[in-house]
Amino acid sequence: MDWLSYSSALMEGAWVTIQLTLYSTVVGAIASFALGIGRLSHSVALRSLSITIIEVFRGTSLLVQLFWLYFALPILGESMGLDWRLDPVVAGTLALGLNIGAYGAEVVRGAIQAVPHSQLEAAKALDFTERQTLWRISLPQAIPEMMPSFGNLAVQNLKDTALVSLISLGDLSFRAEQIRNFTQDSTTIYTLLLLMYFGMALVLTVLMKLLERATGRWRAQRS
Numbered sequence: 001m002d003w004l005s006y007s008s009a010l011m012e013g014a015w016v017t018i019q020l021t022l023y024s025t026v027v028g029a030i031a032s033f034a035l036g037i038g039r040l041s042h043s044v045a046l047r048s049l050s051i052t053i054i055e056v057f058r059g060t061s062l063l064v065q066l067f068w069l070y071f072a073l074p075i076l077g078e079s080m081g082l083d084w085r086l087d088p089v090v091a092g093t094l095a096l097g098l099n100i101g102a103y104g105a106e107v108v109r110g111a112i113q114a115v116p117h118s119q120l121e122a123a124k125a126l127d128f129t130e131r132q133t134l135w136r137i138s139l140p141q142a143i144p145e146m147m148p149s150f151g152n153l154a155v156q157n158l159k160d161t162a163l164v165s166l167i168s169l170g171d172l173s174f175r176a177e178q179i180r181n182f183t184q185d186s187t188t189i190y191t192l193l194l195l196m197y198f199g200m201a202l203v204l205t206v207l208m209k210l211l212e213r214a215t216g217r218w219r220a221q222r223s
Contacts, residue, residue, distance in 0.1 A: 006179050006192060012197055013175030015194045018108040020171060021204070028157060029150075031101025036108025036123045037134070050105070055140065059100035063163055068096040085117035098156045107149040111142035132150035151208035155201050162197075172196060 038050030057065065077084025086094070115138045123133040165174035172193065172202040180189040 006183075006189065008078065009179055010192060010196065013170055013172035016170055017158075017161050017172040018200065020092055020096070020161050020164060020169075021154075021200075023093040024100065024161070025090070025154055025157055026103075027093055027097025028100035028104055028153070031098055032104025032108050034151075035105035036112070037102060039105060039109050040112060041118065042130075050086070054102045054105050057099050061125045062095060062099045062160055063166070066163055066167060069095050088164065088167050088169040091167060092161070092169055096121065096157055096160055096164075099160070100153050103155060104150065104153055107153070108142070109147050111145040112138050114194055115141050140219055144212070144219045146216055147208070151205065151212065154208055158201055158204055159197065171206035 013186070025147075035050045035054050038046050039054065041047045041050070069086060070088065073084040112134075119141075120133060122136050127179055128136065161171055162173040164171050165177065176189050176193045182187055183189070
């Protein structure tokens with residue numbers, strides 16, 4: 001087994017995986033807050049739209065979502081005379097981000113609803129608008145409570161990036177499979193793959209723990 005001879009190609013794939021994880025996590029965070037807050041909206045249309053998006057992306061397979069965005073969406077666009085072809089990175093980012101965002105939306109909703117009702121009543125007594133109450137009372141207290149769950153979702157998102165190899169995106173899994181097909185050295189390749197994913201997940205976990213502590217200190221400073 002020559003562990004070092006595979007490192008160059010695997011590191012190239014790992015860099016793609018890291019970028020995809022970063023992009024999709026940002027998209028997922030934005031979607032989490034947009035859908036989670038939208039689900040609590042007093043607007044029936046906005047609440048219904050948010051619930052529909054959440055349930056569609058939670059209730060269908062991530063693999064099917066990825067294939068639909070990459071293979072089916074361009075065909076749908078072509079039937080209407082539109083070019084809706086997506087770059088593999090864009091398709092992967094959207095599928096991963098929206099999928100994790102649907103789960104994150106429930107985390108956001110639950111954390112906001114956990115804010116003590118007495119504080120919301122106090123905000124009303126101070127003549128705060130709903131927007132002011134959300135931004136000044138609810139979110140500052142809810143965000144630190146979201147972080148442990150967000151950390152788990154971020155690690156899950158990292159592992160889910162392996163699916164993008166199925167649309168020929170040269171991530172870590174794709175590169176590993178290419179090398180395995182060429183060398184037939186399954187034991188070495190899959191061991192390296194296992195260790196590299198574990199290493200990236202460990203680093204991501206540490207980063208999320210640091211972010212969790214930072215948000216805790218931020219809440220303490222505001223109180």
